[in-house]
Amino acid sequence: MLRFGLKRLALAIVVGVAVSAIAFMLLRVSGDLAAALAGEDASAADVERIRREFGLDRPLVVQYLEWLFKALQADLGRSLFYPESVSVLILTRLPNTLTLAGLGLVIALGISIPLGVLAALKRNTWVDRSALGLAVLGQAMPNFWFGLLMIFLFGLTLGWLPVSGSDTLRHFVLPAVTLGWFAAPVLMRLTRGGMVEVLQSDYIRTAHAKGLPVRVVLFKHALRNAIVPVVALSSVQFGNMLSGSVVIETVFALQGIGYLAWEAISRRDFPVVQGILLMVALFYVVLTLLADLANAWLDPRIRRG
Amino acid sequence: MAATAAGPKVGKRRGRVLGNPGLIVSAVVLGAIVIMAVFAPLFAPYDPYAQILDDRLIPPAFIDAELADPRYLLGTDNLGRDYLSRLIYGARISLLIGFLTMLVSGVIGTAMGVAAGYFGGRVDTVVSFLVTTRLSLPVVMVALAVVAIAGGSLQVVVLVLGLLLWDRFAVVMRSATMQLRSLDYVAAARAIGASTPRVLLSEILPNLVSPLVVVASYEMAQAILLEAALSFLGLGVQPPLPSWGLMVAEAKEFMLFEPWMILLPGLAICILVLAINLLGDGIRDATAPEGR
Numbered sequence: 001m002l003r004f005g006l007k008r009l010a011l012a013i014v015v016g017v018a019v020s021a022i023a024f025m026l027l028r029v030s031g032d033l034a035a036a037l038a039g040e041d042a043s044a045a046d047v048e049r050i051r052r053e054f055g056l057d058r059p060l061v062v063q064y065l066e067w068l069f070k071a072l073q074a075d076l077g078r079s080l081f082y083p084e085s086v087s088v089l090i091l092t093r094l095p096n097t098l099t100l101a102g103l104g105l106v107i108a109l110g111i112s113i114p115l116g117v118l119a120a121l122k123r124n125t126w127v128d129r130s131a132l133g134l135a136v137l138g139q140a141m142p143n144f145w146f147g148l149l150m151i152f153l154f155g156l157t158l159g160w161l162p163v164s165g166s167d168t169l170r171h172f173v174l175p176a177v178t179l180g181w182f183a184a185p186v187l188m189r190l191t192r193g194g195m196v197e198v199l200q201s202d203y204i205r206t207a208h209a210k211g212l213p214v215r216v217v218l219f220k221h222a223l224r225n226a227i228v229p230v231v232a233l234s235s236v237q238f239g240n241m242l243s244g245s246v247v248i249e250t251v252f253a254l255q256g257i258g259y260l261a262w263e264a265i266s267r268r269d270f271p272v273v274q275g276i277l278l279m280v281a282l283f284y285v286v287l288t289l290l291a292d293l294a295n296a297w298l299d300p301r302i303r304r305g
Numbered sequence: 306m307a308a309t310a311a312g313p314k315v316g317k318r319r320g321r322v323l324g325n326p327g328l329i330v331s332a333v334v335l336g337a338i339v340i341m342a343v344f345a346p347l348f349a350p351y352d353p354y355a356q357i358l359d360d361r362l363i364p365p366a367f368i369d370a371e372l373a374d375p376r377y378l379l380g381t382d383n384l385g386r387d388y389l390s391r392l393i394y395g396a397r398i399s400l401l402i403g404f405l406t407m408l409v410s411g412v413i414g415t416a417m418g419v420a421a422g423y424f425g426g427r428v429d430t431v432v433s434f435l436v437t438t439r440l441s442l443p444v445v446m447v448a449l450a451v452v453a454i455a456g457g458s459l460q461v462v463v464l465v466l467g468l469l470l471w472d473r474f475a476v477v478m479r480s481a482t483m484q485l486r487s488l489d490y491v492a493a494a495r496a497i498g499a500s501t502p503r504v505l506l507s508e509i510l511p512n513l514v515s516p517l518v519v520v521a522s523y524e525m526a527q528a529i530l531l532e533a534a535l536s537f538l539g540l541g542v543q544p545p546l547p548s549w550g551l552m553v554a555e556a557k558e559f560m561l562f563e564p565w566m567i568l569l570p571g572l573a574i575c576i577l578v579l580a581i582n583l584l585g586d587g588i589r590d591a592t593a594p595e596g597r
Contacts, residue, residue: 011437014434015434015437018434018438019441019442022438022442026450026451027450027451030450030451030454031454031455031456033454036453136582137579140526140582141571141574141575142533142534142537142553142571142575144533144534144538144550144553145553145574148557148560148567149567149571152560152564152567242443243443243444243445246446246449247445247537247538250538258446261446262538265449265453265540266453266539268454273450277446277447277450281442282441284441284443285441288441
C-alpha cells in the first residue's frame with residue numbers, strides 16, 4: 001500500500017508541475033498577449049510599451065520560473081483590474097464555489113443513489129428504462145440552457161427563488177440543482193451497475209438464505225459494497241463541478257471563482273486567469289489522488305495492478 | 306462451411322439493428338438534420354442574416370396565435386431575422402464544429418491510445434501521464450482563455466476543443482488495443498514477419514472500428530455542447546453567425562416576455578445531441594459481443 005501510495009503521489013506531483021506550466025503558458029502561446037491587452041486600436045509602440053511594462057518581453061522560461069517560485073509562496077501576482085492580489089481574490093471567492101459544488105454534489109447523490117438502486121432492483125423493467133432514459137435526456141441538455149429554464153420557471157414565473165447573486169443560501173439552490181443535475185447521470189449508472197453486480201453475488205444469496213430481512217440485505221450488505229466506487233467518483237465529480245462552475249456561476253451571476261474566471265478572461269486579466277487555472281487544476285489533481293488512494297485502500301486488487 | 310457459419314451471424318446482426326428502435330429513430334433524426342444543414346439554402350425560407358426591422362420579435366403561432374405572422378413559422382428575433390432560417394443554418398455550425406473536433410481529437414487520441422496499448426512500457430507510461438494531465442485541466446476555462454486571446458473563429462474553436470477532448474479516445478483505444486495484441490492472429494501476423502506499421506494498420510485498426518465509432522459519437526456530442534456553451538458565454542463563434550448557443554445568449558435579455566426565443570435553440574441542441582448519443586448507444590448494442 002505504501003509503495004502504491006508513494007508512486008501515486010509522485011505522479012500527482014509531476015502532473016501538478018505540468019499543469020502549472022500549461023496554466024502559465026496557455027495565454028502566452030495562444031496569441032500575442034500584449035496585443036490582446038492593448039486592444040484593437042493600439043499602435044505598435046503602445047503594444048511594445050505594454051509588453052515591457054508587464055515583463056512579457058523576457059524569455060518565457062524566466063517568466064514561468066519566477067511565477068512558479070512566487071506561486072509556491074502563495075503569491076500569484078496582482079490583478080490588472082482589482083485592487084486585491086490574485087490570491088486574496090481567489091480566496092474570497094472560493095467559499096461560494098465550494099458551497100455551490102458541495103450542494104451540487106449532495107443533490108447529485110440524492111438523485112442518483114436512490115434512482116440507481118431502484119433501477120438495479122427493477123432491472124429491465126419500465127422503472128429501469130425510465131431512469132436510464134432520464135439520464136440520457138439529462139446529459140443531452142446544454143447546462144446553461146437548463147439553468148436559464150430554471151431561472152424562467154422557478155425565478156421569473158413562480159417567484160420561489162432568487163435567480164442572481166450569492167447573498168443568501170437561497171441564491172445557491174437553483175445553481176446547485178443545475179450543477180447536480182449534470183453530475184447525477186454518471187453516478188446513477190455507476191450505482192446501478194454496482195448494485196446489479198453485487199446483488200448477483202454469493203454473499204447476498206447467503207444473506208437472503210439466512211433469512212435476514214430484505215431491507216437489511218439491501219442496505220447493509222449490498223449498497224455498502226456497491227457504493228464504494230460511487231464515493232470515489234464523487235470526489236472526481238466534485239473537481240469537475242469546480243471547472244463546470246464557470247458556466248453555471250456566469251448564468252446565475254454567483255460570485256465564485258467560475259464567475260471570476262469568466263470576468264477575468266473577458267478582460268484579459270491574465271494574472272487572475274492563470275491563478276484560477278492553476279488552482280482548479282491542482283484541486284483536481286489532489287481530489288483524484290485521494291480517490292485513487294481510497295479505492296486502493298478499499299480494494300487490494302488495484303494496488304497490485 | 307464459411308458461408309453457413311456467416312449466415313446466421315449476419316442475420317442476427319440485422320435482427321439486432323432492426324429490433325432496436327432507438328438506433329433507427331436516432332439515425333433518421335440525425336440524417337434529417339444533416340440533410341437540412343447541407344441543403345440549408347433550399348430549406349430555409351429566408352436569408353438568416355437579413356434584418357427586416359419592421360418585423361421584430363414576432364412570436365411563433367403556437368406561442369401567440371394573434372401576434373404571429375404566417376410568413377415566419379418560428380417567429381423573428383430582435384433584429385427581425387427569421388428564426389427558422391437561423392435555426393436551420395445553425396445546424397451547419399454545430400455539425401461542422403462537432404464533426405471536425407471529433408476528427409482532430411479522434412486522430413490524436415487514437416494514435417496515443419493505440420501506441421500505448423501496443424507498445425506498452427515507457428510509451429504507455431508517457432500516454433497515461435498525458436491523459437492524467439489533460440484530465441486535470443478545466444476544459445471550459447482553458448477553451449475560454451484560448452479563444453479570448455486567439456480570437457473567436459470556427460477554426461480556433463475546433464482546434465482548441467480538438468486538442469482538449471482526446472482523452473476518452475486514448476483511454477478506450479488503449480485498452481482495446483491491449484486486448485487485441487494478445488490475440489493469436491496478431492501474434493501470427495508478427496510471426497510471419499509483418500512490420501509493426503503493417504500489423505497496426507491491417508490487423509489492429511480494423512478491429513478498433515466499433516469502439517471507435519461509439520467514442521466518436523459521444524465526443525462529437527460533447528463538442529457540440531461545449532461549442533454552444535462557449536458561444537453562449539461570448540467566447541466562441543461570433544455574431545452574426547447563427548450558432549445555437551449564441552442565439553440563446555442573444556435571447557437572454559428578452560427572456561421574460563419572449564421565453565420561446567431561448568426555448569427553440571436549446572431544444573435544437575438537445576435533439577441533435579440526443580440523436581448522436583442514441584446512435585452511438587445503438588451501434589454499441591448492435592456490435593457488442595453476445596450476452597452483454
